[in-house]
Amino acid sequence: MNQIIEALLDHRSIRKFKDKKLTEEQIHTIVKAAQQASTSSNVMAYTIIGVKDEHLKEELYNVSGHQHVKDNAHMFIFCGDLHRINHLDNPEHNQHIQENLESTEQLIVATVDAALAAQNASIAAESMGLGICYIGSLRNDINRVNELLELPEYVIPLFGLVVGYPDHMPDIKPRLPLETIYHEDKYKPFAKQQKFIEAYDNEMSNYYKTRSSNTKADTWSDQMVRKFSNPTRMDVTPFIKSKNLNKR
Ligand SMILES: Cc1cc2nc3c(=O)[nH]c(=O)nc-3n(C[C@H](O)[C@H](O)[C@H](O)COP(=O)(O)O)c2cc1C
Known part of the structure; x- marks a missing residue:
């Protein structure tokens, strides 16, 4: 690298x-x-x-x-x-x-x-x-x-x-798995992204629980739903x- x-x-x-x-x-x-x-x-x-x-x-x-x-x-x-x-x-x-x-x-x-x-x-x-x-x-x-x-x-x-x-x-904030963000030749339907998003939610939940400051219980999906529920x-x-x- x-x-x-x-x-x-x-x-x-x-x-x-x-x-x-x-x-x-x-x-x-x-x-x-x-x-x-x-x-x-x-x-x-x-x-x-x-x-x-x-x-x-x-x-x-x-x-x-x-x-x-x-x-x-x-x-x-x-x-x-x-x-x-x-x-x-x-x-x-x-x-x-x-x-x-x-x-x-x-x-x-x-x-x-x-x-x-x-x-x-x-x-x-x-x-x-x-x-x-x-x-x-x-x-x-x-x-x-x-x-x-x-x-x-x-x-x-x-x-x-x-x-x-x-x-x-x-700490470095993890990103969505590559399989969610990078698609080849055509758009990957949400159903095919879902398991990667679930894995990311687990990773983020762990990140928020264990990071060096401002710890909390949260997942990426919950955060996004809250964010986009409010105009x-x-x-x-x-x-x-x-x-x-x-x-x-
Ligand atoms: C266009 C843009 C606007 C942002 N606005 C804020 C902001 O107002 N306040 C803040 O603390 N962080 C802000 N951020 C930082 C993001 O929250 C941060 O990049 C994201 O959570 C990923 O974390 P990382 O940059 O530490 O990897 C912004 C990022 C971008 C790209």
């Missing part, structure tokens, strides 16, 4: 960091690695916002409720961004561009581009001995984040990425449309 694969298989989210900031050089290295990710048709439909202002961090902490949003070496916010594209042509005759930007397809392009860049950033940071945690809970109040970051039309905040020097080393962040749909995305 090569070093890159070893590092990928060693990933775990870090939620407690030492009190030390990233240097500008480290920030730029991470962003450059993010930028080199593949991007649909070279559109580069994303913007990364680094959070330095302590008051802004406090506000984002209030939205997300996570201590690691406040106490880290640096925080990046990944936004889907089609604003630049809209400005490339004269607004008076770019009606076709705008119609295109409003499609579900372009929302997918922007979201996928941002996610690929973020994962490159994460791997770059981890390769530098740093720990990372994604912060989807910024979408707990997407309108507030939009306001705080002064995002224009066609730009949406997708998630944060906090980076820092690990101050704990949680969450229903304001995201109208928000996206208010940014003139996903309208057609």
Whole structure:
């Protein structure tokens, strides 16, 4: 196994960091690695916002409720961004561009581009001995984040990425068996996935019972059913449309 694969298989989210900031050089290295990710048709439909202002961090902490949003070496916010594209042509005759930007397809392009860049950033940071945690809970109040970051039309905040020097080393979280996630030639019906999911539930139950902190009695299936039984962040749909995305 090569070093890159070893590092990928060693990933775990870090939620407690030492009190030390990233240097500008480290920030730029991470962003450059993010930028080199593949991007649909070279559109580069994303913007990364680094959070330095302590008051802004406090506000984002209030939205997300996570201590690691406040106490880290640096925080990046990944936004889907089609604003630049809209400005490339004269607004008076770019009606076709705008119609295109409003499609579900372009929302997918922007979201996928941002996610690929973020994962490159994460791997770059981890390769530098740093720990990372994604912060989807910024979408707990997407309108507030939009306001705080002064995002224009066609730009949406997708998630944060906090980076820092690990101050704990949680156990690696097991993943679903490969047989569940990887299918060949055609979709494997749920009935054929079920026994692997049951095995995973047993593995996760054991993981939660025996991990080094925050032990609990739970399984993956129970967690998922609870999670998806509650409508969450229903304001995201109208928000996206208010940014003139996903309208057609
Ligand atoms: C898009 C995205 C959003 C996430 N949001 C949060 C979050 O708001 N808070 C948090 O503590 N972890 C968050 N996570 C981390 C996941 O909970 C974590 O990756 C998952 O449980 C697997 O654990 P591991 O990363 O330690 O292997 C997020 C992960 C992703 C990919």
